Amino acid sequence: MTRVADVRAATAAAGIDALLLTPGPDLRYVTGYDALPLERLTCLVVPAEGEPFLVVPRLELPAAEHSPAGRLGVEFVAWDETDDPFALVARRLGPVARVGLADRMWAMQSLRFRSALPGAEQVLAGSVLRGLRMRKSPAEVAALREAGAAIDAVHAQVPGLLKAGRTEREVGKDIAEAILAAGHATVDFVIVGSGPNSASPHHELSDRVIQAGDPVVVDIGGQMPSGYCSDSTRTYSVGEPPADFSAYYEVLRRAQEAACAAVRPGVTCEAVDAAAREIIADAGYGEHFIHRTGHGIGLETHEEPYIVAGNTEPLAPGFAFSVEPGIYLAGRHGARIEDIVVCTETGGARLNDRPRGLVEV
CATH class of the missing domain: 3.40.350.10 (Creatinase/prolidase N-terminal domain)
Structure with missing residues (x-):
């Protein structure tokens, strides 16, 4: 009670x-x-x-x-x-x-x-x-940590599923099966955006055939039997990616790292957003970062707090949210890196542990 x-x-x-x-x-x-x-x-x-x-x-x-x-x-x-x-x-x-x-x-x-x-x-x-x-209890954080480990186990399988000649839909079907096999009760979403589709943050699975040299954004999540949700994005490349893509991917990696490092009690939600956005803007890609840096997560994939400019809510221990900056060059390619982060008494703890560098498959 x-x-x-x-x-x-x-x-x-x-x-x-x-x-x-x-x-x-x-x-x-x-x-x-x-x-x-x-x-x-x-x-x-x-x-x-x-x-x-x-x-x-x-x-x-x-x-x-x-x-x-x-x-x-x-x-x-x-x-x-x-x-x-x-x-x-x-x-x-x-x-x-x-x-x-x-x-x-x-x-x-x-x-x-x-x-x-x-x-x-x-x-x-x-x-x-x-x-x-918003303020997750230790039991809720443990449930989110379990969800994070489960979705990490799925991302570990993704390199073996991404091959030139396969369609996004075929890869997405395999990923959905892996999400359930990893312990989720339901599949909430599977985004496999290849080539120019990687520049659409909420791309739906399509019959596009993945080609050599394609960057591929894979954003996936589900709900565990506990009711708590997972959500993690990694970007892959099928073979060697375009040179300009590799250049801005490194900017993105630094931005995501900076935003995660900014997390601690008392820091505002908008300050975490700014930590990522300033690095991307300074590198000349500001207009291509077209969404907020993150959203809260718990019994819903998207809930408060939102990590966005204008949100002056100060972080407190137990706040759990995504940190997911992205860079999207419309019609060409895009990238996103996403981890779930929990604010602790002294800083922030990531709940996802897969490598954040570009994975070439």
């Missing part, structure tokens, strides 16, 4: 009467219950005052009871097919002025809550949960 109690205290401190958490990362964070997102309402209600309760469809009650939520001592309130679960929540809450809705709540549910609680202002539950979710 410790995490539930922390959330209840944070809800009260934020001046919110109750949090309403439907299936998604917020609910899993608070209870450990990875509930199915269905049209039938499942909702953890955390009042600022009073005891929390979990509203579940009766047919989902066994699954909820056998989940980690069943060990928390939270009351389960089952509803039947002819019941109105939104009205049920409203009756149990009584008059409320502000409620926090799960950031990933479906619009159809938020609108039903608006009708059931017409006098309540709706705000995002993330305003309450962000401070708790």
